[in-house]
Amino acid sequence: MRVIYQKELMTTTPQLRPLHEEQTNAVEMRDIVLRFPGVLANDHVNFTLRRGEIHALLGENGAGKSTLMNILAGLYKPETGTIRINGEHAVLNSPRDAISRGVGMVHQHFMLVPTHTVTENILLGLDDPGFVMRLPRYDQKVAELADKYGLKVQPTAKIWQLSVGEQQRVEILKTLYRGAQILILDEPTAVLAPQEIQELMETLRLMVREGKSIVFISHKLNEVKQVADRLTVLRKGKVTADGINLEDVNKETLAELMVGRKVIFQLSKKPHTPGEVVLDVQNVSALNNRGLPALKNISFRLRQGEILGIAGIAGNGQSELAEVITGLRPCQGRILVNCTDVANQPPKRAIDQGTAHIPEDRTGVGTAPGMALTGNMIMKTYDRAPISQKWRISYTAAREFASNLKEKYDIQAPSLSTQVNKLSGGNLQKVILAREISGGPKLIVAVQPTRGLDVGAIEGIQNLLLEQRDNDSAVLLISEELDELLDLSDRIAVIYEGELVGEFPAEEADLKTIGLMMTGELRRQE
Amino acid sequence: MSLEIILRSGLSTGTILLFAAIGEILTELAGIQNLGVEGMMLLGAMAAFKTALATGSPWLGLLAGIAAGGLLSLAHALVTIHFQADQVVSGLSLTFLGTGLALVLGEGLTGQNAPLISNATIPLLSKIPWLGRIFFADLNILVYIGYLLIPISWWYINKTRPGMHLRAVGEKPAAADSLGINVYGVRYLYTFVGGCLAGLAGAAISIAISPGWYSNLTTSGQGWIAVALVIFAQWNPLRAALGGYLFGMLRRFMLDLQGPMLLFGLRNPFFYNHNLVFFLQMMPFVLTIIALVWGSASARRLRIGAPAALGIPYVRGERG
Numbered sequence: 001m002r003v004i005y006q007k008e009l010m011t012t013t014p015q016l017r018p019l020h021e022e023q024t025n026a027v028e029m030r031d032i033v034l035r036f037p038g039v040l041a042n043d044h045v046n047f048t049l050r051r052g053e054i055h056a057l058l059g060e061n062g063a064g065k066s067t068l069m070n071i072l073a074g075l076y077k078p079e080t081g082t083i084r085i086n087g088e089h090a091v092l093n094s095p096r097d098a099i100s101r102g103v104g105m106v107h108q109h110f111m112l113v114p115t116h117t118v119t120e121n122i123l124l125g126l127d128d129p130g131f132v133m134r135l136p137r138y139d140q141k142v143a144e145l146a147d148k149y150g151l152k153v154q155p156t157a158k159i160w161q162l163s164v165g166e167q168q169r170v171e172i173l174k175t176l177y178r179g180a181q182i183l184i185l186d187e188p189t190a191v192l193a194p195q196e197i198q199e200l201m202e203t204l205r206l207m208v209r210e211g212k213s214i215v216f217i218s219h220k221l222n223e224v225k226q227v228a229d230r231l232t233v234l235r236k237g238k239v240t241a242d243g244i245n246l247e248d249v250n251k252e253t254l255a256e257l258m259v260g261r262k263v264i265f266q267l268s269k270k271p272h273t274p275g276e277v278v279l280d281v282q283n284v285s286a287l288n289n290r291g292l293p294a295l296k297n298i299s300f301r302l303r304q305g306e307i308l309g310i311a312g313i314a315g316n317g318q319s320e321l322a323e324v325i326t327g328l329r330p331c332q333g334r335i336l337v338n339c340t341d342v343a344n345q346p347p348k349r350a351i352d353q354g355t356a357h358i359p360e361d362r363t364g365v366g367t368a369p370g371m372a373l374t375g376n377m378i379m380k381t382y383d384r385a386p387i388s389q390k391w392r393i394s395y396t397a398a399r400e401f402a403s404n405l406k407e408k409y410d411i412q413a414p415s416l417s418t419q420v421n422k423l424s425g426g427n428l429q430k431v432i433l434a435r436e437i438s439g440g441p442k443l444i445v446a447v448q449p450t451r452g453l454d455v456g457a458i459e460g461i462q463n464l465l466l467e468q469r470d471n472d473s474a475v476l477l478i479s480e481e482l483d484e485l486l487d488l489s490d491r492i493a494v495i496y497e498g499e500l501v502g503e504f505p506a507e508e509a510d511l512k513t514i515g516l517m518m519t520g521e522l523r524r525q526e
Numbered sequence: 527m528s529l530e531i532i533l534r535s536g537l538s539t540g541t542i543l544l545f546a547a548i549g550e551i552l553t554e555l556a557g558i559q560n561l562g563v564e565g566m567m568l569l570g571a572m573a574a575f576k577t578a579l580a581t582g583s584p585w586l587g588l589l590a591g592i593a594a595g596g597l598l599s600l601a602h603a604l605v606t607i608h609f610q611a612d613q614v615v616s617g618l619s620l621t622f623l624g625t626g627l628a629l630v631l632g633e634g635l636t637g638q639n640a641p642l643i644s645n646a647t648i649p650l651l652s653k654i655p656w657l658g659r660i661f662f663a664d665l666n667i668l669v670y671i672g673y674l675l676i677p678i679s680w681w682y683i684n685k686t687r688p689g690m691h692l693r694a695v696g697e698k699p700a701a702a703d704s705l706g707i708n709v710y711g712v713r714y715l716y717t718f719v720g721g722c723l724a725g726l727a728g729a730a731i732s733i734a735i736s737p738g739w740y741s742n743l744t745t746s747g748q749g750w751i752a753v754a755l756v757i758f759a760q761w762n763p764l765r766a767a768l769g770g771y772l773f774g775m776l777r778r779f780m781l782d783l784q785g786p787m788l789l790f791g792l793r794n795p796f797f798y799n800h801n802l803v804f805f806l807q808m809m810p811f812v813l814t815i816i817a818l819v820w821g822s823a824s825a826r827r828l829r830i831g832a833p834a835a836l837g838i839p840y841v842r843g844e845r846g
Contacts, residue, residue, distance in 0.1 A: 096706030125705030
């Protein structure tokens, strides 16, 4: 299938090219090769960006998208290959070289100094403010630029005071201030609420109208279809589709180009009647790590065989909610799991009541990254027979247990003694799920279970969660992916600034209302 | 034991801490922790004394002290920036290295008299009633240089472009790097500057403020107090100066306590029982610990912390 596709491309694209090549190509990368220890990150990659287009760069995690764009931004040097920017041969030894040629990149993990102001971040590394900086003058310039592109942000605010969406605007302003004509956005929508995504799209269209060219890195198919003109797909460092028009492909084909096999988008969600109440959260309040209120008088119930989705923008109390239920954070109020109060009790109490926790932080909380597969698998069962034999741990039993799970959950790992930090994100998450689900939990608290995973892995993990629901587990699903919540949940509640501001059955939920609630603009009185 | 003497003495001995602490602040703002301040100070003190003795010029001595501290700090820079070794281990080793070098090279200097940097009186300012007599009359020239260093370093860190680059490198080196700032270069530079200032602090002891070479008693742990002072000062030169002078005054006060036979009309225990003097000598370090605990608690409240990348080697493109 893939081979045929590439043949098609070879015959169609060259016909277009000779007419426009000299005037229109903002960037041409040819035969780019870059190796990281053990990985061929870019394997003879070609990439062409036309002037005035939004070009999507699509691929799974680790496909080499960010690497390719980091080369264009001057952060990495390719081993072989040539780069032409605006028709001129370009050697990019440092980010400075790329900036001077009009290339600006907004990284996935923002490159902002949290303790500096917006203006300071924008001016960082520039020659223009002389030795002595007179910031107020530049605050003015930044405000004007922000106005022009509809990127609302306060120039004198410190970065740590800003929301993620605002921080992204600062990143975009940073590149615009440097006069970037070619803008690279690395997974820009991953952190945004639906309204913010719409605003971002508006800004991008405005910039394209001005003749700027944009590379939009993503692994979300819907988004790409919405915003991009053309796209390039990478898989395992190789180009599987080179600059094709978006009209020519459908979502299924794209997914196949990314993953290398067919992906089923339909989840097998069957109607299911909820049973008894498993989790009863009563008037719970808690503080965050800074000592500020993170949860304010939250109450809800969750039944057997039901998935309750918690929607919200990161930092509105989701992590704290998961932590109070699993015993990792002190709180006020009562949390009943199977009628036993687990609030302010050691995590063991919740575990004994059949709570499974799929934490947000997979390597910090979910696993001991330096330990082998076996050790991580038995973390919940090590104190029970057959693995525990009085004061001794039977490694024979442990290995057997781990080996069964590895097979059952299809975890791709060289061996049981592989350290889990050597696994891919999807397989690491499967290790956690296998450990947590294998005990037949009554309650599953899953926080961002598919974040950062690729299409194939997401499909597997979502199906596992649905399977648990059908086995009469109660699932609390905390996610920032609205599509995921809509697909999986039976009910959806929205959390904003530590309060549940609305709740709907999943069939009645619509994206717009939820989006408004997530940003605090709408609140349903109960 | 008069207030005036304690204040003046505090300004003098505080200047030593001030130089070392501001140096360490600059180094740490770039993301490098150098625990070798004590070693760099001692080496600086030795080099300054020996050079002043040999050349007859205290100013050449001062330069030698600065250079010695700076050169030694480059060893730390090389090991931690280039080879990305652990900064705590390297800094501690630097103290041993500096102390050892200073003791070997300083053999036979004890009891000699080197030419010293003299005291001076500032013409107009010393005429201010009371304050002039305390702050601007008959103090060592280095004390006045210390006065100037405080606002200049604060202004440099907070209001200039290189200062902004310095803070960015210590807070988020990846951001600085992505905008074309040479992270390694900046870290080398300020590790070196910090070393130079530690060397200056050492020189200020041996050829200016409490002159002489008394092997490792010359610095007597002041380098460690300077390191603690940086945390207490929350990486702010103004607070470092305040803390430095305060510690200087306390040291003088502890000394003065041992002098008189009567204290507040009572028998002075420190005069009659020499074993109790050890408690007094312990006090600066006890106070350092108290100041640290108090300082870090208030820093947490005000959300002022160490530079975020302090102690973390920077490797471009490493996935976090």
